Amino acid sequence: MPLSERKLIEQIRRVAAKGGSVVTGIGDDCAVLSVPAGHEILVTTDFSIENVHFRRDWHPPALVGWRCLTRGLSDIAAMGGEPRAAFLSLAVAEDVPQKWVSDFLKGLLTLARKFKVPLAGGDTAQSVSGIQADIIVVGSVPKGKAILRSGAKPGDQIYVTGSLGASSAILRKLELSTRSRSKFVSLPLFLPLPLPPEILRQLRPLPRLAIGQWLRQHRVASAMIDLSDGLSTDLDHLCEESRVGAELIAEAIPRAWLGADKAPVAMEFALHGGDDYELLFTAAGSVPAKVAGVKVTRIGHIIKSRGMHLRSNGSSKPLKAGGWEHFKKKE
Amino acid sequence: MPLSERKLIEQIRRVAAKGGSVVTGIGDDCAVLSVPAGHEILVTTDFSIENVHFRRDWHPPALVGWRCLTRGLSDIAAMGGEPRAAFLSLAVAEDVPQKWVSDFLKGLLTLARKFKVPLAGGDTAQSVSGIQADIIVVGSVPKGKAILRSGAKPGDQIYVTGSLGASSAILRKLELSTRSRSKFVSLPLFLPLPLPPEILRQLRPLPRLAIGQWLRQHRVASAMIDLSDGLSTDLDHLCEESRVGAELIAEAIPRAWLGADKAPVAMEFALHGGDDYELLFTAAGSVPAKVAGVKVTRIGHIIKSRGMHLRSNGSSKPLKAGGWEHFKKKE
Numbered sequence: 001m002p003l004s005e006r007k008l009i010e011q012i013r014r015v016a017a018k019g020g021s022v023v024t025g026i027g028d029d030c031a032v033l034s035v036p037a038g039h040e041i042l043v044t045t046d047f048s049i050e051n052v053h054f055r056r057d058w059h060p061p062a063l064v065g066w067r068c069l070t071r072g073l074s075d076i077a078a079m080g081g082e083p084r085a086a087f088l089s090l091a092v093a094e095d096v097p098q099k100w101v102s103d104f105l106k107g108l109l110t111l112a113r114k115f116k117v118p119l120a121g122g123d124t125a126q127s128v129s130g131i132q133a134d135i136i137v138v139g140s141v142p143k144g145k146a147i148l149r150s151g152a153k154p155g156d157q158i159y160v161t162g163s164l165g166a167s168s169a170i171l172r173k174l175e176l177s178t179r180s181r182s183k184f185v186s187l188p189l190f191l192p193l194p195l196p197p198e199i200l201r202q203l204r205p206l207p208r209l210a211i212g213q214w215l216r217q218h219r220v221a222s223a224m225i226d227l228s229d230g231l232s233t234d235l236d237h238l239c240e241e242s243r244v245g246a247e248l249i250a251e252a253i254p255r256a257w258l259g260a261d262k263a264p265v266a267m268e269f270a271l272h273g274g275d276d277y278e279l280l281f282t283a284a285g286s287v288p289a290k291v292a293g294v295k296v297t298r299i300g301h302i303i304k305s306r307g308m309h310l311r312s313n314g315s316s317k318p319l320k321a322g323g324w325e326h327f328k329k330k331e
Numbered sequence: 332m333p334l335s336e337r338k339l340i341e342q343i344r345r346v347a348a349k350g351g352s353v354v355t356g357i358g359d360d361c362a363v364l365s366v367p368a369g370h371e372i373l374v375t376t377d378f379s380i381e382n383v384h385f386r387r388d389w390h391p392p393a394l395v396g397w398r399c400l401t402r403g404l405s406d407i408a409a410m411g412g413e414p415r416a417a418f419l420s421l422a423v424a425e426d427v428p429q430k431w432v433s434d435f436l437k438g439l440l441t442l443a444r445k446f447k448v449p450l451a452g453g454d455t456a457q458s459v460s461g462i463q464a465d466i467i468v469v470g471s472v473p474k475g476k477a478i479l480r481s482g483a484k485p486g487d488q489i490y491v492t493g494s495l496g497a498s499s500a501i502l503r504k505l506e507l508s509t510r511s512r513s514k515f516v517s518l519p520l521f522l523p524l525p526l527p528p529e530i531l532r533q534l535r536p537l538p539r540l541a542i543g544q545w546l547r548q549h550r551v552a553s554a555m556i557d558l559s560d561g562l563s564t565d566l567d568h569l570c571e572e573s574r575v576g577a578e579l580i581a582e583a584i585p586r587a588w589l590g591a592d593k594a595p596v597a598m599e600f601a602l603h604g605g606d607d608y609e610l611l612f613t614a615a616g617s618v619p620a621k622v623a624g625v626k627v628t629r630i631g632h633i634i635k636s637r638g639m640h641l642r643s644n645g646s647s648k649p650l651k652a653g654g655w656e657h658f659k660k661k662e
Contacts, residue, residue: 023371024479027572029409029557030373030470032477036655037368040354042361045420045467047456054423078360089376089420089465091383123465125378134454136376139361146363148355226360241358241425 008011008092008101008124015109015119021084022120031121033085035140042146043076050130058174059203060194061100062107064133066204067275069108071228073115073138073207074277078226080147080216080313081139083209085120086112089134091127104133115209147216147281152223152242154304156282161211161294162176164231166202166256168273169265170195173258206276210292212279224281230274235308236321238280248300248319250312271310339423339432343659346440346450352415353451362452364416366471373470373477375406381461389505390534391525392431393438395464397535398606400442401557403468404538405608409557411478411547412470414540415453417443420465422458435464446540478547478612483554483573485635487613492542492625495562497533497587499604500596504589507526529590536608541623544608555612561605566639567652569611579631579650581643602641603653 024032035041048068050056059067063089069086076083088108092101112119117137131324195203200233208226226240231253239246253271255264265273282302289296302309308319341571347357366372379399390398400417407414419439423432436578443450449470508524509586526534539557546552554570562584570577586595595601613633620627631642639650 006548024477028480029406029555030375030412030477032410032472033372034474035370035372039366039367040471041366041372043364043416043418043452043467043469044361045418045452045454045465046661047420047422047454047465049422049456049458049463051459052456075360079363081361085374087374087376087467089378091378091380093461113621120378121374123376123378125380125383127380127463128382130459132380132422132458132463134376134378136374136418136467138372138374138469141363145367146361149359224360303504 008090009100011101011105012088012090012122012124020116020118022118022147025118030086030149031087033120035136038143039140040143040146042076042079042081042141043136044072045136046071046075046133048133048135050132053091054222058193061103062110063203065104066111068135069111069131070205070207070277072135073117073209074226074228076137076139076208077207077209077212078279079139080139080145080212080221080224081141082213083115083117083137083139085115085138087120088122089136090122091125093127093129093130093131094313096131111234115207119206140196141216145216147221147224149223149241151224152238152302153281153284154244154302156222156284156302156304157287157298158246158248158280158282158300159287159296159298160227160278160280161208161232161296162278163254163256164227164276164278165265165269165273166258167205167275169250169256169258169269170203172269196259202256202258207277208294211294214291215281220283220285220287221281222284224279227276227278227280228274229282230272232271232308232319233321234280239306239308245305245307246300247303247309247311247316250310252297252299254295254297256307268318336546338429339421342432342436343419343453343455346436351449353449356449356451362416363419364451364469369474370471371474371477373407373410373412373472374467375403376467377402377406379464379466381463386403389524390492393441394531394534396435396438397442399464399466400439401497401536401538401608403424403466404446404448404540404559405557405559407468407470408538408540408543409555409610410470410472411476411555412472413544414446414448414468414470416469417448417469418451419453421453422456422463424458424460424462427462446538449464463563463622466542472547476547478543478552478555480556480569480572482524483569483613483633484615485575485633487553487633488618488629489577489579489611489613489631489633490618490627490629491558491562491585491609491611492539492627493609494518494587495558495595495607495609496604497589498536499605500587500589500600501530501534512527528589533587533589538608539625542625545622546612549620551614551616553615555610558607558609558611559605561603561641562611563602563650564652565611570637570639576636576638577631578634578647579642580641581641583628583630585626585628
């Protein structure tokens with residue numbers, strides 16, 4: 001059944017929430033949000049575009065919706081903020097089935113409810129082809145307390161939450177899997193479609209909101225960024241904004257394990273892979289090994305001279321920001 | 332020259348502003364905005380999609396950028412709000428020339444500066460084809476003072492600012508003009524490309540921010556909406572939210588005049604045309620004939636029974652929400 005814009009609006013209106021910070025939600029020219037006294041506002045926007053950020057034949061629609069909102073919530077987490085409301089601008093071509101959109105919204109709302117973030121508005125349009133979603137998350141943080149990228153100092157230690165590389169390693173397996181099918185080549189990296197549940201779980205990251213807020217409340221982090229483009233690229237962003245350099249210890253970087261594999265993902269994925277939505281932060285003082293139930297790992301330290309280095313087995317080599325863009329080019 | 336995502340980011344970063352409400356702008360996970368004490372936040376998002384909202388062969392890029400931001404600012408105006416910051420999510424295909432994007436940004440920023448609205452963030456992506464822009468405007472309004480669509484009462488008079496129908500009438504002329512070229516038919520509606528300056532001016536609407544704020548400050552308007560979908564559709568939205576009906580007087584509707592034409596645009600454009608970005612509001616008390624230098628015209632009144640009616644030469648007929656969608660179908 002083709003999807004009219006009116007249906008799309010009705011569908012989103014049905015699932016949209018009121019309450020919490022939302023004074024007036026969908027159905028007016030703007031949404032009206034209340035802000036706690038003494039708070040500043042956080043705003044982030046992130047595209048999820050078909051055949052750029054996801055593929056309809058690889059990613060189940062609920063997963064696309066979940067990850068679409070993850071992108072926004074993860075940015076709020078990286079400031080130590082609290083999400084207040086989400087907004088979805090959704091453009092869908094006429095030939096996209098109604099069920100795809102329903103399932104996409106279901107996935108997005110499952111995550112929204114988990115973190116009590118109301119969907120308070122947005123826009124809908126008919127696209128010329130495919131699906132383009134833009135997620136906007138508005139959050140807040142006590143005045144002057146947002147954790148910026150620019151606060152890292154030489155001597156600060158560098159930490160990451162969780163483990164890295166699952167998302168990009170799965171993506172690579174899917175690519176090889178698709179190629180192997182078309183070329184009749186059998187590869188050990190073969191990943192079946194539809195994706196098995198243990199793989200799907202790893203593609204459904206939880207934004208690290210509780211950790212971000214804990215780090216802000218306890219004044220632990222001097223700088224923070226979320227890992228959306230990949231460790232090397234995002235660390236480079238943090239160093240650039242803080243005007244410092246960094247040295248990482250290769251062996252310390254916590255690499256993800258995929259379902260049935262007998263080893264963690266290759267270092268390449270953990271270093272450059274992207275889409276992990278973990279937090280990368282720096283701290284001068286001590287940091288617990290676990291925050292809000294999630295492992296926190298020290299992976300290096302901030303140095304005064306610009307540039308990044310990767311130390312492994314006692315020797316050090318330069319590390320280039322080689323995240324998502326570079327990673328893509330090699331394929 | 333093809334457009335890389337990195338270039339796009341750099342380009343936007345160069346033009347992005349800090350100051351005003353923007354505490355931290357582009358270059359962190361989120362923008363940080365300050366909010367005046369006692370204010371609530373307004374949020375609106377609007378797509379501008381190539382071949383849906385604009386055509387690259389018809390609309391100069393600066394005009395597309397201008398109108399992209401107009402959509403957002405007009406929504407803030409319709410709440411009686413003050414804009415605080417704009418955010419742009421921009422997806423551009425590799426084959427879109429750098430110059431197109433530069434000119435698009437120039438147009439957007441010309442309007443942004445006019446209303447002192449800093450561009451404080453957003454997202455960039457490579458699109459699969461064409462251009463997709465999503466503009467987000469965050470504004471604020473004293474707590475509880477936003478003018479909603481839902482406050483109209485039977486007996487309230489209905490007003491519009493400025494004049495209606497220019498945008499859609501020009502669009503129709505462009506369509507006929509294109510057809511006449513391909514079919515070698517000469518039509519009186521012919522509009523030359525590139526567009527003459529007096530026509531371009533009418534495609535560059537000024538969001539009615541000062542009027543919206545005046546109406547809020549003086550507690551004049553009981554309900555308000557901006558005219559983006561067309562008078563009949565937007566009045567229908569207002570009536571629906573207020574649970575009332577409306578009667579319009581055809582002769583009172585202020586129709587736009589196009590450059591060299593000897594009569595105002597056809598009633599069809601003023602009634603259903605869309606993209607005028609004027610304000611439609613209701614008021615119980617008296618309203619000046621001019622607010623903030625712009626003409627305000629009484630065009631009808633709110634009635635208790637649901638449904639809309641158009642009165643002309645003493646007789647009344649039902650008026651259907653026949654705005655943009657309906658208008659498009661006829662073409």
